[in-house]
Amino acid sequence: DAGVTQSPTHLIKTRGQHVTLRCSPISGHKSVSWYQQVLGQGPQFIFQYYEKEERGRGNFPDRFSARQFPNYSSELNVNALLLGDSALYLCASSQRGQMGYTFGSGTRLTVV
Amino acid sequence: GQQLNQSPQSMFIQEGEDVSMNCTSSSIFNTWLWYKQDPGEGPVLLIALYKAGELTSNGRLTAQFGITRKDSFLNISASIPSDVGIYFCAGQNYGGSQGNLIFGKGTKLSVKP
Numbered sequence: 049d050a051g052v053t054q055s056p057t058h059l060i061k062t063r064g065q066h067v068t069l070r071c072s073p074i075s076g077h078k079s080v081s082w083y084q085q086v087l088g089q090g091p092q093f094i095f096q097y098y099e100k101e102e103r104g105r106g107n108f109p110d111r112f113s114a115r116q117f118p119n120y121s122s123e124l125n126v127n128a129l130l131l132g133d134s135a136l137y138l139c140a141s142s143q144r145g146q147m148g149y150t151f152g153s154g155t156r157l158t159v160v
Numbered sequence: 161g162q163q164l165n166q167s168p169q170s171m172f173i174q175e176g177e178d179v180s181m182n183c184t185s186s187s188i189f190n191t192w193l194w195y196k197q198d199p200g201e202g203p204v205l206l207i208a209l210y211k212a213g214e215l216t217s218n219g220r221l222t223a224q225f226g227i228t229r230k231d232s233f234l235n236i237s238a239s240i241p242s243d244v245g246i247y248f249c250a251g252q253n254y255g256g257s258q259g260n261l262i263f264g265k266g267t268k269l270s271v272k273p
Contacts, residue, residue: 089265153202154202
């Protein structure tokens with residue numbers, strides 16, 4: 049079975065641009081969460097979705113948004129990119145959003 | 161954002177030695193988790209703890225959920241070179257189809273053969 053897949057794996061963007069990151073959960077998993085991991089730090093929670101509804105939001109500005117589609121895949125959007133948005137963006141899926149999170153390998157975003 | 165207090169920040173040990181790391185929080189959690197992250201990869205779950213006082217093993221790894229629900233430790237016995245990586249603790253309070261993880265800053269483990 050495929051694990052959590054994220055695309056693209058690497059991305060370079062310019063300040064002020066917009067970016068969309070994509071995540072496909074493990075088959076049968078209905079919850080997707082997004083985390084930001086800055087170099088040298090632990091992952092920070094951004095969003096959680098379950099059954100296409102937002103179930104949790106971390107302390108991130110409104111420039112960050114996400115959605116979950118009927119097939120349970122998800123997109124994370126970031127507008128007006130800042131240099132500080134450079135990070136590894138991780139997606140995690142679980143069956144019901146409570147336990148058993150499996151992480152993808154992440155998307156490495158570099159803002160220049 | 162909130163992060164747990166994880167120590168030590170880094171360890172450089174000889175192959176075969178035992179390793180101990182711990183994590184503390186000012187808040188209580190109903191779940192403690194330990195992950196390992198290799199370069200270029202996402203975190204991989206090593207051990208999950210669901211009950212205060214619980215002691216759980218996974219091969220050479222042993223972790224405990226503190227009685228106060230504010231701390232946890234991870235021990236690795238007889239370390240080997242493939243144990244190299246960054247270890248993260250994470251606390252979780254879940255309910256109602258939600259349960260975001262709060263991570264520590266990580267312990268970087270290096271092993272000398």
